[in-house]
Amino acid sequence: MLTIGVAEEFLLLGPDGAVVPSAPFVAGLARDEDRIRPGFLAYQLVTDTAGCGSLDELRGELSRLRLQAGDAARRAGASLVSVGAPPFAAGPLGAVTDETRYRELAGWFPDAVVAGRGCACQVRIEVMDRDQAVDVLARIRPWLPALLALTVNSPFADGRDTGWASYRYHLQQHWPTFRPPGAWDGADRYDSMVRSLILAGAAPDESAVYFLARVPAGLPIVEVRVADACLTVEDSVVFAGIVRALVRSLITDARRNLTTTPVPTSVVDAHLNTAAHGEVRLRLGQHAPTMPAASEAVVRLVRKIGPALAAGGDADEVYGGVKWLRRYGTGADRQRRIRLRRTSAPEFVRFLAGCTAPNRSRCG
Structure with a gap:
């Protein structure tokens, strides 16, 4: 069983949508220095789970940390929000957290400070050795677009629809190693x-x-x-269940000496x-049109991880989640539908904020 951990990045927003640069104060109120900390920008809060053996255990950890962070945010007069980028152009969007490392990063890459306002969900899978x-990194390259397609959740920025499903992805390209x-x-x-x-x-x-x-x-x-x-x-x-199953599948491929067809970086980038841009469409309801060629990447991913899901006992849960996404859409789809x-x-x-709260299992 591969242990799994997740780091989640959140925004602190005021009632009017303005960013609230109080993450150090909120992290202090949360009183969990090991698991809740300020992010790069002063209105970003980061939670970090311990390594978990099961998806149920992970769900409990994520729920506990979101509840703890959300309560602390409310006491500071803010809402905890889990989206990929601030949806409104309000508040000090360039406010860097006053910590040595973050100040140094801002000094190294001043043009990338704007990229720092993107928020991610980072999944960690512990394997046998480095x-x-x-080896998994080399094998996971062609699957990265499908993983992004399933998680796009930042269509709005500066008070408008950006035309992206993941505006965060666009922003983060200001960092020279975001590739x-x-x-x-x-x-x-x-x-x-x-x-x-580094040199x-x-x-x-x-x-x-x-x-x-x-x-x-x-x-x-x-x-x-x-x-x-x-x-x-x-x-x-x-x-997280999809990522763990994919990593397990790629390790199995390596043990069977299965080679991977090299995919040029230019193709992966495209x-x-x-x-x-949201051009990989999940099916939204039975009669909604799809883009078969673009959607094939997600279909192939789900097929690829099937044996690993079954072996790990996660098949019902992950298949159910993917089915729900295909019916109701990604985070970007749901945001756009509600914004109308x-x-x-x-x-x-x-x-x-209601979707971010752990008592909302689904938010369609």
Whole structure:
């Protein structure tokens, strides 16, 4: 059983949709320094689960942390919201958290501060060793667009519909290392590439190398970072279950000596761009049109992980979650549908905060 952990990034919003730069204060109110902390920008809050053996255990951890963080945010006069980017152009969007590391990052890449307002759902899978983790990175490259397509959740920014399903993906490209991982032969080659990026000035240290999937320094972990922040706890749980099953499938491929067809980075980038624009359509209801060619990536992913889901006992839960997504849409789809009916900023913020709360298992 591969253990699984999830880091979730949240926004703190006021009733009018303005960002509230009080994350250090909110984290202090939450009183859980190991699991709840401020993010890069002063209106971002990050929660981080322990390693979990089952999806039920993960659901409990995510729910507990969202409840704890949400309560602290309310005491500070803000709402905890799980979307990929601030939907309104209000408040100090460039306010960097007053911590040494974050100030240094802002100094290294001042043009990328705007990209820092993106929020992600990061899934960590612990594997046998770092060589195995790096092998998974090479094999996961062609699956990254499908993972993004399932989790797009940032259609709005600056008070308008951006035309993207994941505006966060567009923003994050300001970071020089926000790109798919390469196909490296073992952990030593991976570490050498990371060092070369640091020496070239693309990152100040290893933790600032923001590959869409990476191996943290010194740890036998595959960290998948491609997804937007997930609207609900259930969205996060289903996505984490998909990632774990995919990692398990890719490890099985390696043990069977199955080779992967090299996919050029330009092709992966093009497919990621398609997914970020929302052109990979999940079926919304029985009679809604689909885009078969674009949707094939998601269909192939679900088929790929089937045996691993069955082996891990997660098939019913993950298949049920994917079926729900196909009927009601991604976070971006649901945001757009609600925004048409709730035109005022306060109404929309209340909707987003309600979806973020752990007592809302689904939010359609």
